[in-house]
Structure formats: structure tokens, C-alpha cells
Amino acid sequence: MNMLNKPLRSLRDFRNDRRGAFAIGFVILSGFLFSISILGLEGSRYIAERARLSDAMEQAALALTAENNGEGAERNYTLSKAYFAAYMPREKAVLQPNVVVKYGVSPGNLSYVEYRVSGQTQQTSWFSSTFFPTFSQDMLVGGNGAARKFRSSIDVMFVVDFSGSMNEPFGTSGTKLSELKRIVLQLVRDLYQYDAGNKAGLVPFGWGAKEGSRCDFPFVPYYPMPVDILALNPTLQFQKNINVAATVAAIPNNVNSINIPLSAVSEGNCLKMSYSWKVPLTSDYARINQIQSMTASGGTLVSSGVLRGASALSVGTAPRKVLIIVSDGTDDPEKITLTQELMNAGMCNRIRQAISTSQSVGKIAFVGINYRPTANWQGCVGNKNFYLPSTVEQLEESLHRTVFEEVGHNILKDQ
Missing domain, CATH: 3.40.50.410 (von Willebrand factor, type A domain)
Known part of the structure; x- marks a missing residue:
């Protein structure tokens, strides 16, 4: 009987001592909190990068309407990529942009040309891990911009x-x-x-x-x-x-x-x-x-x-x-x-x-x-x-x- 008292007493002591529970909970929670912090930091960075990319594409769209090289012109893509690279110089890669040219007539009966530019840049994550939730090692950030120029004689x-x-x-x-x-x-x-x-x-x-x-x-x-x-x-x-x-x-x-x-x-x-x-x-x-x-x-x-x-x-x-x-x-x-x-x-x-x-x-x-x-x-x-x-x-x-x-x-x- 005496031999059983000692292990039973140890179990009762562990049950009554809550310090271990807090330690285990903190360890489990700290990983979750760290993961949330990393996601928040990188997420805000990618939101800012996307805003910069949108600015670049809007400026590219303006430049393309000024030149109006027409659908499929190689100049459309080189100029767009140049704007992307200038606005986002630290990116791992700038992918081929997509340029769409549209023509139409406004309600005031004025003809116009419209350029829509969309594209993506490849980004490298600051923190990437397989042990807790984070962004992938390489991330694609995309967006678009559009501009219109009225065409009158x-x-x-x-x-x-x-x-x-x-x-x-x-x-x-x-x-x-x-x-x-x-x-x-x-x-x-x-x-x-x-x-x-x-x-x-x-x-x-x-x-x-x-x-x-x-x-x-x-x-x-x-x-x-x-x-x-x-x-x-x-x-x-x-x-x-x-x-x-x-x-x-x-x-x-x-x-x-x-x-x-x-x-x-x-x-x-x-x-x-x-x-x-x-x-x-x-x-x-x-x-x-x-x-x-x-x-x-x-x-x-x-x-x-x-x-x-x-x-x-x-x-x-x-x-x-x-x-x-x-x-x-x-x-x-x-x-x-x-x-x-x-x-x-x-x-x-x-x-x-x-x-x-x-x-x-x-x-x-x-x-x-x-x-x-x-x-x-x-x-x-x-x-x-x-x-x-x-x-x-x-x-x-x-x-x-x-x-x-x-x-x-x-x-x-x-x-």
C-alpha cells in the first residue's frame, strides 16, 4: 500500500500544480502568435508592393495612351516592363505584362483609345517556413491600371x-x-x-x-x-x-x-x-x-x-x-x-x-x-x-x- 501512495501523491501534486499547464500553453500559443506576426508583417508588405505595382501600371497606361502604338506593338511591353522595374527595383522578376487596347465612343460622341495594363512581379518572402503558417518562398504580386485618351481631329x-x-x-x-x-x-x-x-x-x-x-x-x-x-x-x-x-x-x-x-x-x-x-x-x-x-x-x-x-x-x-x-x-x-x-x-x-x-x-x-x-x-x-x-x-x-x-x-x- 505504501508503495502506491508515492506515485499517487505525485499525480495529485501534478494535478494541483498549474505552472506546468501554463508553460505548455505558452509554448503552444507562442508559435501561433509568432506565425500571426510574420503573416501580418509580410502581408502588409505585399499590400504595399501591390499598391506600388498599381501606381506603376497606371503610369504605364498613361504613357501608352500618349504614344498610342496600337495593339500588339512590342513597344507596349518594353515600356510597361520599364515602368514596373523603375517602380519596383528590388523584385526577383518582372513577368511579361498584358496590354489590351480598346477603342470606343463616349456619350458625348468623342472617339477614344483606351489602354489597360496588367502584370505580375515575383517577390521573395522574408520569412518562409514549413514549421508554421507563412507565405511561400516566392510570391506573385499582381495588379492593373487603365488610361483613356479622347481622339478628336x-x-x-x-x-x-x-x-x-x-x-x-x-x-x-x-x-x-x-x-x-x-x-x-x-x-x-x-x-x-x-x-x-x-x-x-x-x-x-x-x-x-x-x-x-x-x-x-x-x-x-x-x-x-x-x-x-x-x-x-x-x-x-x-x-x-x-x-x-x-x-x-x-x-x-x-x-x-x-x-x-x-x-x-x-x-x-x-x-x-x-x-x-x-x-x-x-x-x-x-x-x-x-x-x-x-x-x-x-x-x-x-x-x-x-x-x-x-x-x-x-x-x-x-x-x-x-x-x-x-x-x-x-x-x-x-x-x-x-x-x-x-x-x-x-x-x-x-x-x-x-x-x-x-x-x-x-x-x-x-x-x-x-x-x-x-x-x-x-x-x-x-x-x-x-x-x-x-x-x-x-x-x-x-x-x-x-x-x-x-x-x-x-x-x-x-x-
């Missing part, structure tokens, strides 16, 4: 410097003018392909321009301009006779108040020795292609082209209008400040108003080829529409952006 007027300096070499094998011709023609082809309703036009300028057998100046003079005033180089007498306020007020009227025959001016004025002419807004590529045979000669007075270009663009009927000014030098001679005076009097705002429509604010862009202008074109057109390319590649990119860089807006994405 556009009128584009190229106001192009045809002064003699445009014949200078540019790039490896061409001149400023030859490279500009090539780029403009490619842009026009793309413009017509993009929408059959798009139109383009051309206004060449030097120190003034020409119309038939006379000089063409879009300025309002105080008094009749002397016929021989440009028989030699341009002088301040010409500038002093221009009524700047009246000239700005007349925008976008087609002013023809200065009557000087080409026979009365020197070779550097009015594009006298240049084989060039205006091409009004047209959807006929053959007419724009006439730029191929045009030649450059003479001096530079940018405002003479800008005002004439604004008049030619204002008669367009498209919902959106863009005036693109391309030049490679400042007005000459240096003492001529007529362009800046017109700017100071409100020329740029007046043009913008004249080419604005009920659907869009008129856009003016300035492209300065390999030079820094003395007139404040940056203030005139705004920082986003001001370009100073110094290479052929930069010129091509700048002109493409002036025409096609219309960024869309993000829309509701897939859940």
Missing part, C-alpha cells in the same frame, strides 16, 4: 524658318532643312494615318515672306511703307513704322497693309531668292510633299511667319489646333526687336485665343534648332512646349512631341 500648322542658315550641315549627312523636311513629312504621314480628319499646313518665312510678285508682311503700319525701305538690309525705320498694338489687335485677320514689290527688295528679304510658298491646311499628302522641292535663302524675322501661320490655322475647323514654330536663329540684324515687342504686347495670348475651340485650348510650340533664342519664346509657349534640340534625334523627338504628346487620363481599372 487636329489641325497642325508648321511655321518653318527658310532663312539661309537652314542650309548649314546638321547631323552626319544632311542639313537643318533636309532633316526638317524628312521629319515633317513623316509626322504628316503619321498624322493622316492616325485620323483621316487631321489636316496639316506649312508657312515658310525668312525676313518676311512672299505672295506672288510682292513681299508678304502681316504687320499694320502707321503710314504707307516706303517701297525702297528694304532695298538694302533691314533697318530700324521699318520696325518704327509698325503699329505693334494694332498688329496684335488684328490677330487672326489676314493683314496685307504693306505693299512692297519683290523687285524693290534685296536678296536677303521676303524669301526673294527662296523657292518656297505657303501650303494651307490640307489632308492631301501630295500638297504637303511640295516641301521637298522648296529651298531656303535670306534673313530671319520669326514674327512675320508666326502671325501669318496663326491666320492660316485659325480658319481650320478641327476641335484641336497646334501652331508649331521651327527656327534656327534669332531675328537679324540684332537691333531689330519687333518680335519681342509683339510678344510684350500680348501676341502669344491673342494667337492662343484665336486658335482655341470649345473643346480645346489652342497650343503653340517652339522648336529652336541648335541655338538659344534671345526673344522670350519660352514665356510665350510655356515650358512644356519649348524645345531646344541640338541633334537630329532630339529634333525628331521634339517635333513628335509637339504633335502627338497628348497624355490621357486614368480611368477605373479592373477589380
Whole structure:
């Protein structure tokens, strides 16, 4: 009997002593709590990663609507992956994104293009174990983004410097003018392909321009301009006779108040020795292609082209209008400040108003080829529409952006 008392007493003591029970419970519970902590930490990390991936895909969708490369273009995937990698540089892998292009018409009868981008990135878990519940060693985080850009027809007027300096070499094998011709023609082809309703036009300028057998100046003079005033180089007498306020007020009227025959001016004025002419807004590529045979000669007075270009663009009927000014030098001679005076009097705002429509604010862009202008074109057109390319590649990119860089807006994405 005594031999049984001792083990029985030990059992009674173990039953009455609860410290062991708490220890066992703590051991069991601590593993569960640790697992919950790990899941919470990694889970919040993956939620943050998914949010970053969604931001990347929304930005990628915006970029794709701006470029609008079309369904299946390889550029769609390389650009999307580049955005993913930039937003999420520490990921183990970026999988091939999925890009869907949709076209439609809004309730307001505006056509649009829509890009939807979805994708996944592979992540490595910080804590992964087979002993307690955690995330897998490799996790896929996915999401999507969407953007839409409304497509309406556009009128584009190229106001192009045809002064003699445009014949200078540019790039490896061409001149400023030859490279500009090539780029403009490619842009026009793309413009017509993009929408059959798009139109383009051309206004060449030097120190003034020409119309038939006379000089063409879009300025309002105080008094009749002397016929021989440009028989030699341009002088301040010409500038002093221009009524700047009246000239700005007349925008976008087609002013023809200065009557000087080409026979009365020197070779550097009015594009006298240049084989060039205006091409009004047209959807006929053959007419724009006439730029191929045009030649450059003479001096530079940018405002003479800008005002004439604004008049030619204002008669367009498209919902959106863009005036693109391309030049490679400042007005000459240096003492001529007529362009800046017109700017100071409100020329740029007046043009913008004249080419604005009920659907869009008129856009003016300035492209300065390999030079820094003395007139404040940056203030005139705004920082986003001001370009100073110094290479052929930069010129091509700048002109493409002036025409096609219309960024869309993000829309509701897939859940």
C-alpha cells in the first residue's frame, strides 16, 4: 500500500500544480502568435508592393495612351516592363505584362483609345517556413491600371524658318532643312494615318515672306511703307513704322497693309531668292510633299511667319489646333526687336485665343534648332512646349512631341 501512495501523491501534486499547464500553453500559443506576426508583417508588405505595382501600371497606361502604338506593338511591353522595374527595383522578376487596347465612343460622341495594363512581379518572402503558417518562398504580386485618351481631329500648322542658315550641315549627312523636311513629312504621314480628319499646313518665312510678285508682311503700319525701305538690309525705320498694338489687335485677320514689290527688295528679304510658298491646311499628302522641292535663302524675322501661320490655322475647323514654330536663329540684324515687342504686347495670348475651340485650348510650340533664342519664346509657349534640340534625334523627338504628346487620363481599372 505504501508503495502506491508515492506515485499517487505525485499525480495529485501534478494535478494541483498549474505552472506546468501554463508553460505548455505558452509554448503552444507562442508559435501561433509568432506565425500571426510574420503573416501580418509580410502581408502588409505585399499590400504595399501591390499598391506600388498599381501606381506603376497606371503610369504605364498613361504613357501608352500618349504614344498610342496600337495593339500588339512590342513597344507596349518594353515600356510597361520599364515602368514596373523603375517602380519596383528590388523584385526577383518582372513577368511579361498584358496590354489590351480598346477603342470606343463616349456619350458625348468623342472617339477614344483606351489602354489597360496588367502584370505580375515575383517577390521573395522574408520569412518562409514549413514549421508554421507563412507565405511561400516566392510570391506573385499582381495588379492593373487603365488610361483613356479622347481622339478628336487636329489641325497642325508648321511655321518653318527658310532663312539661309537652314542650309548649314546638321547631323552626319544632311542639313537643318533636309532633316526638317524628312521629319515633317513623316509626322504628316503619321498624322493622316492616325485620323483621316487631321489636316496639316506649312508657312515658310525668312525676313518676311512672299505672295506672288510682292513681299508678304502681316504687320499694320502707321503710314504707307516706303517701297525702297528694304532695298538694302533691314533697318530700324521699318520696325518704327509698325503699329505693334494694332498688329496684335488684328490677330487672326489676314493683314496685307504693306505693299512692297519683290523687285524693290534685296536678296536677303521676303524669301526673294527662296523657292518656297505657303501650303494651307490640307489632308492631301501630295500638297504637303511640295516641301521637298522648296529651298531656303535670306534673313530671319520669326514674327512675320508666326502671325501669318496663326491666320492660316485659325480658319481650320478641327476641335484641336497646334501652331508649331521651327527656327534656327534669332531675328537679324540684332537691333531689330519687333518680335519681342509683339510678344510684350500680348501676341502669344491673342494667337492662343484665336486658335482655341470649345473643346480645346489652342497650343503653340517652339522648336529652336541648335541655338538659344534671345526673344522670350519660352514665356510665350510655356515650358512644356519649348524645345531646344541640338541633334537630329532630339529634333525628331521634339517635333513628335509637339504633335502627338497628348497624355490621357486614368480611368477605373479592373477589380
